Amino acid sequence: MNAPVPTDRLASPSPASNVVPGTPAGPPRGDGILVDRVSVTYPNGTTAVRDASFALDPGTICALVGINGSGKSTVFKAIMGFVRPSAGAVRLCGMPVAQALKRNIVAYVPQSEDVDWNFPVLVEDVVMMGRYGHMNMLRIPARADRAKVDEALERVGMAAFRKRQIGELSGGQKKRVFLARALAQEGRIILLDEPFTGVDVTTEGAIVALLRELRAAGHVMLVSTHDLGSVPDFCDQVVLLDRTVLAAGATAEVFTPENLQRTFGGALRNFRLGGAALHQDADRRSLTVLTDDERPLVFYGDPDSDGEGRT
């Protein structure tokens, strides 16, 4: 699953594993997340995102890809209502943001620097916070809430750590706890800001498997990531961002070498190997390796190749 992906898989219609049963054909209508011509200007005058639009339906995993400072976190903030768009609008499950938040529809897995790790809360307390939106004013957990917390901890494999103070975990473990909180929250929409940074391959695999389960259950997930290599593995939609949406749509159509070049410009390490540099024989295939900062994305130039040349 973690092997780089050959072009033929990208160029052909999405592989079976990426198709959710019952997903209507045609472009997404935005029944999950609809970002409609949104611009965000910060108080210091920086316009971080201009005229960004994309639409996601339930049962989708969408990657949000772009260089540092391209506005990924800003898009999350706009979806969460942290920053008010200076133009355009966001609708979540057909509702305005404020209403969607009140209905407890959105779960957010933060970039790890946004949390106070010294706070005296245990892992299970953090996951229980996901249930607060389902409780009464006093936030007294019912048996059902405890059961959900247990289940969420099991699913991310953190049940053994439930009595640890939240700061006493490794980076990858912290990520899993926050994922468990999102599970316990049972939001239709899950936003994950760089869930794979500093996470090893096993944990990444576990997180991806979990996201797939959630997709099958009809959740919408928006995942910002620098890990280009894994995007075609589990994302059925991609939004390429550079202060605006450069391209958005099905992975097969959008996640192409040309678009990625456009998104990353010089920031992407790009090795094109072909002809004499690659082979001594008459093979005319070429090989393109794109890498941002994590796992490289490998395109094989010849559409006939069946991927024997995988690295």
Add this chain to the structure above:
Amino acid sequence: MDGLLAELLVPFDYDYMRKAIWVSALVGGTCAFLSAYLMLKGWSLMGDALGHAIVPGVAVAAILGAPFAAGAFVAGLFASLAMYVVRQKTKLREDAVIGLVFTSLFALGLLIASMRPTAVSIQTIVLGNILAISDEDIVQVAVIAGVSLAVMALLWKDLMVTFFDEAHARSIGLRVTTLKIVFFTLLSACTVAALQTVGACLVIAMVVTPGATAYLLTDRFGRLIGISVALGVSTSAVGAYLSYFLDGATGGVIVTLQTLLFLAAFVFAPRHGVLASRRRRAAGLGETREAARAREAIQAREAIQAREVAP
């Protein structure tokens, strides 16, 4: 023996001592509740700032013949707001903002008080005078403390989420800004109450020390609040009682007691205390010592085997 007991019960014979004890306990408990939050967010100095910043309010109230608490409360809110605005609009660090706002207001307060020395006793404002508190002030303090405790009992979990992970708090539909305003309003009100008990200079101790002590004793926020309130109530009541015998300023006695308990926790706390971590580190070293012994044993055996193999 009977004589000693009678001696110890003497303070309870005086109406003013009885009042001082229960009012101090009430104020101490309320401040301790708030301290659990303040200390965690690095806002500890905020308490100090408010304590000093409300002095001009008290001075003006005294000159106008208005209730102390009203003037103090207005000034406290103004100070909180000023700190918030300066913080938002500039890139100054929190401590600089706090220092700036509270010294300015304290200076203003001293200036006003010194212009009308008959109306205002600076000594009372700075050092507090619980032993001479008027019935009217007792009612004010009791109302402030009662309302604060009730509101905090209702909202403590929502505030915990807000301070731990604001993004998540929003995502479950909490009104983060409103919650923060409520918290700082209560804080302003409680510093007013504490001003009467321990004086402007020592307010900070009341809103920091119990929480800090409790932090060393537990990793769960709910327990932290419980411990903190228990410490606040007991030290304040006992401090007020002892001040009868010591003939010292009540505030001084209370805060000294709180500091002693903090030091005890610092040394003896079961998990986060100095002794405990030294013991744990020694245990950790013990393991490596054992590992070293095992390695030595293996090396010795290998040496013997080598000798046996050699002719």
